[in-house]
Amino acid sequence: MDRARSLRQQFEPKLLTVLRQGYSFGDLRADAVAGLTVAVVALPLAMALAIASGTTPDKGLTTAIVAGFLISALGGSRVQIGGPTAAFIPVVFAVIAEFGYGGLILCTLLAGLMLIAAGLLRLGTLMKYMPQPVITGFTAGIAVSIFSSQVKDALGLRMEQVPAEFVARWIAYGRHLGTTQPTAVALLVCGLLIIVALRRWRPKWPGFLIALSACTAIAVAFALPAETIGTRFGDLPSALPVFSIPQIPFGRTLELLPASFTIAFLAGVESLLSAVVADGMTGGRHRSNGELVAQGVANVGSALFGGLPATGAIARTATNVRAGARSPVSGMLHAAFLLVFLLLFAPLMRHVPLAALAAVLLAVAWNMSEHQQFRHTLSAPWGDRLVLLLTFFLTVFVDLTVAIQAGIVMAAFVFMYRMSESVEISGGMHPDDDGDGGDAEGAQRRRLPAGVEVYRISGPLFFGAANRLDNLLDQFVETPRAFILRMRLVPIIDASGAHALKALADRCRRRGIVLIVSGLQAQPNRILADMALGREGQVRFASDFERALQLAETIASERAPAPGSVAQ
Numbered sequence: 001m002d003r004a005r006s007l008r009q010q011f012e013p014k015l016l017t018v019l020r021q022g023y024s025f026g027d028l029r030a031d032a033v034a035g036l037t038v039a040v041v042a043l044p045l046a047m048a049l050a051i052a053s054g055t056t057p058d059k060g061l062t063t064a065i066v067a068g069f070l071i072s073a074l075g076g077s078r079v080q081i082g083g084p085t086a087a088f089i090p091v092v093f094a095v096i097a098e099f100g101y102g103g104l105i106l107c108t109l110l111a112g113l114m115l116i117a118a119g120l121l122r123l124g125t126l127m128k129y130m131p132q133p134v135i136t137g138f139t140a141g142i143a144v145s146i147f148s149s150q151v152k153d154a155l156g157l158r159m160e161q162v163p164a165e166f167v168a169r170w171i172a173y174g175r176h177l178g179t180t181q182p183t184a185v186a187l188l189v190c191g192l193l194i195i196v197a198l199r200r201w202r203p204k205w206p207g208f209l210i211a212l213s214a215c216t217a218i219a220v221a222f223a224l225p226a227e228t229i230g231t232r233f234g235d236l237p238s239a240l241p242v243f244s245i246p247q248i249p250f251g252r253t254l255e256l257l258p259a260s261f262t263i264a265f266l267a268g269v270e271s272l273l274s275a276v277v278a279d280g281m282t283g284g285r286h287r288s289n290g291e292l293v294a295q296g297v298a299n300v301g302s303a304l305f306g307g308l309p310a311t312g313a314i315a316r317t318a319t320n321v322r323a324g325a326r327s328p329v330s331g332m333l334h335a336a337f338l339l340v341f342l343l344l345f346a347p348l349m350r351h352v353p354l355a356a357l358a359a360v361l362l363a364v365a366w367n368m369s370e371h372q373q374f375r376h377t378l379s380a381p382w383g384d385r386l387v388l389l390l391t392f393f394l395t396v397f398v399d400l401t402v403a404i405q406a407g408i409v410m411a412a413f414v415f416m417y418r419m420s421e422s423v424e425i426s427g428g429m430h431p432d433d434d435g436d437g438g439d440a441e442g443a444q445r446r447r448l449p450a451g452v453e454v455y456r457i458s459g460p461l462f463f464g465a466a467n468r469l470d471n472l473l474d475q476f477v478e479t480p481r482a483f484i485l486r487m488r489l490v491p492i493i494d495a496s497g498a499h500a501l502k503a504l505a506d507r508c509r510r511r512g513i514v515l516i517v518s519g520l521q522a523q524p525n526r527i528l529a530d531m532a533l534g535r536e537g538q539v540r541f542a543s544d545f546e547r548a549l550q551l552a553e554t555i556a557s558e559r560a561p562a563p564g565s566v567a568q
Contacts (some may be wrong), residue, residue, distance in 0.1 A: 006292055010122065011290045014078045018327040027326045029568070034325035035333030037206075039314050042068075042334065043341055044208040045316075045364070047229070047349070048357040050308060052149050053092040055101060056233045059308055060084050061342050062241045065335045066299040067310030072331025074294035076287030077275040079325045081316040081334060082298060084308045087266045088354050090145040091400050092308060094283050095259050097164045100101055101255055108303040110253070110260035115268055115296030124288030133380070133388040136373050136409035141395025141403060143369035146361055151425045154358040155312070156184025158229065165395050183226045184355040187215045191359030204322075208360045216357035229357075230350025238346035240339070241305045262401040263299075267311035281321045302346045320506035383414035416464040423459035425468050427475065451481035451556040452549075458489040461524070463496030469504045479511055482552035486545055488519030498531045505539050514555050516540045518548035 042064050050060025064083035071082030095104045116126070145166065151173050152162050158179035163169045191211040198207035219226050229236070248257075275286035295311060302310050320330055377388045391407035448454065453476055459465065473483075485504075493501075501517075508515040517539055520528070533539055542548035 034323035034330040037323040039337035063307035067302040069335035070298035076290030111263035112299030114264035119292030131411040134155035137391025146365040156181025187355040236346040271312035420464035423465035456486040461497035466500035
């Protein structure tokens with residue numbers, strides 16, 4: 001019964017929890033105001049993100065409506081806002097360029113299923129172990145990629161296709177730099193100035209929407225020759241989203257698995273980061289595994305309606321909280337308001353200049369770059385700097401999937417190196433551990449019977465440090481009769497550590513030395529017992545150093561002096 005209750009609590013949507021606790025008209029009014037505020041912010045972003053991803057603006061709106069509704073209705077966060085985000089732009093653009101939009105639909109479906117599986121397997125809590133240099137590195141790399149993708153529209157360059165690769169893209173820009181349109185540059189500057197000015201003096205105003213509206217009004221009023229949504233994509237559909245699945249290349253599923261994993265990874269990490277931010281602002285506590293399941297369902301739903309990948313959006317979630325949201329209803333209403341905007345204002349959106357949308361995305365890229373965090377991490381230890389720069393440059397110049405994989409692997413190696421360096425194997429008595437009291441080292445040393453040696457291990461005895469035991473016996477000037485290995489300060493031991501300890505015991509046996517291990521903690525004691533290390537008298541165990549010393553003294557007095565031979 002308790003287990004069933006625990007599972008229900010992990011996966012129950014926050015919406016049901018809120019409704020069970022009571023939901024008043026005042027709550028609905030606050031959620032409606034917050035939902036409208038977020039919808040105003042999300043409207044230009046959804047279109048701009050879709051265009052930057054290499055598809056049409058209506059796909060972004062569909063994603064914000066369908067996925068945004070499902071994430072709020074089914075999610076484990078009280079105030080999470082979901083939809084398309086800038087993190088997906090590089091991978092989505094690359095997938096569409098290579099596999100077409102049908103390939104992206106398949107990727108999104110697979111990513112959704114991966115997220116559902118991750119949630120059901122209760123892997124949500126593992127996301128907190130993601131190294132910060134990896135997150136900062138690929139986030140900054142994505143920001144650079146977004147900036148790079150917007151140069152064509154920002155300058156109004158006359159070029160057909162924009163290459164997906166970073167270097168090839170900038171080579172193409174250089175070849176077409178002479179086609180720069182002054183009108184596009186003027187609208188870009190105008191949009192950026194409005195966004196920056198409002199952010200400084202009126203931060204609560206919807207700067208993106210105001211900038212788009214102002215630039216659109218200027219372009220229409222003066223009949224400026226600027227490329228718009230209508231001239232490139234035609235009219236937006238002013239109708240309800242419907243099932244719209246293009247031809248899906250199921251035969252290339254294996255080729256699309258890496259990109260699908262990347263989408264699932266980004267969706268999982270960003271959604272849980274967003275939920276953590278929301279918890280910090282509201283004092284609540286999200287359900288990470290339930291949130292992953294909701295993200296998976298939302299991505300499947302978005303794909304079935306022909307949308308883009310979706311996740312929790314940190315900036316929009318923060319806006320939702322600041323606007324007074326009290327429950328997931330605000331996110332559901334945000335999706336509903338976006339649908340109303342689409343139905344009522346789709347004909348007007350065709351006049352929005354693409355240069356103005358580029359201004360919005362350049363501002364998003366700047367916000368996403370986390371330049372202060374990037375500089376701060378560059379002052380961290382060398383291992384963190386290496387992980388940061390490796391992830392950043394691979395994200396920009398190679399591929400986001402490769403960058404994440406390489407960054408995590410490099411971070412793991414750095415961690416293992418640091419852990420191995422933290423392991424100390426030293427000789428002597430060390431009076432301040434094993435409850436030995438505060439006697440001086442020299443006095444402790446004089447207590448050692450003849451023919452007894454002592455070494456201490458401090459730190460985890462795992463595969464990265466196990467080889468430190470290989471040459472331990474070579475440190476002795478004379479071969480002892482008993483050797484005490486103090487392990488009270490070893491919190492954990494793995495199979496490699498146990499194997500290294502067994503190999504040490506074998507070398508001791510060949511030399512006629514009795515190995516005594518003292519002060520084992522619970523986990524090392526269990527591992528060594530499971531692996532039968534003490535079988536056939538290979539190792540003697542003592543609960544603390546005093547008992548080990550008594551045992552060693554008995555052994556030393558009973559055994560004949562060992563010859564001072566070298567190891568065989």
